[in-house]
Amino acid sequence: MVGVFDIIPDDTAFSLELDSEAASGDAEAWSAQLQRCVLDYEEDDVIRGPVVASASLYRVHFGSGDWYEDLDEESHTAEVVGAAFRKRHEFEDEDLVGLFSSALVVIDDIEVPEKWRGAKLSHGLIRAITSVFRSDHIGLLPSQMSEGPDGQFRLDLAKESALRRHWEGVGFRLIPGSSVMWLPFEGRAL
Structure with missing residues (x-):
């Protein structure tokens, strides 16, 4: 079995926290972080540095009759991902393990500070999340918006395309007929 420390860089720590106050409905709200850290050999201590990806x-359970509505209450992104997974029987046939999954984890927002971009730390964060939620479906919606010089957000199809390629690099696939991506069980790189 592969552990979290086998899939993230040596100089980072992974943390995952359930925030029971953050969710509006019955969906579980989680926050995940990768943080730089340095081992102080003299003090036998870990010195935590900046967050490099968050x-x-x-997370919702398909057995709940209201799982889609629970996602709709949380955010637009969660609702869009949930809508695509309502039709999961149409794409899950190619991934037999997925037929037994009883929950969905929606990656609502992922951020890597500008200074840390380019090292694929977001891939490490996804692998760490996947190692915890290994029996759950995982879905995300690549951002289609970019902030312009005037501070207004605009549709940016080039950004969406670049993010789609980025997420394909960690194993995500586009769900047919949508902009949503899912991480098949058989393609998970652990």
């Missing part, structure tokens, strides 16, 4: 997640 994500907001929502």
Whole structure:
């Protein structure tokens, strides 16, 4: 079995926290972080540094009759991902393990500070999240918006395309007929 420390860089620490106050409905709200750290050999201590990647997640159980409505209450992104997973029987046939999954984790927002971009730390964060939620479906919606010089957000199809390629690099696939991506069980790189 692969542990979290086998899949993230040596100089980072992974933390995952359930925030029971953050969710509006019955969806579980989680926050995940990768943080730089240095081992102080003299003091036998870990010195934590800056957060290099973070994500907001929502988790719902398909057995709940209201799981889609629970996602709709949380955010637009969670609702869009949930809508795509309402039709999961149409794409899950190619991933037999997925037929037994009883929950969905929506990566609602993922952020890597500008200074840390380019090292694929977001891939490490996804692998760490996947190692915890290994029996759950995982979905995300690549951002389609960019902030312009005037501070207004605009549709940016080039950004969406670049993010789609980025997420394909960690194993995500586009759900047919949507902009949502999912991480098949058989393609998970642990």
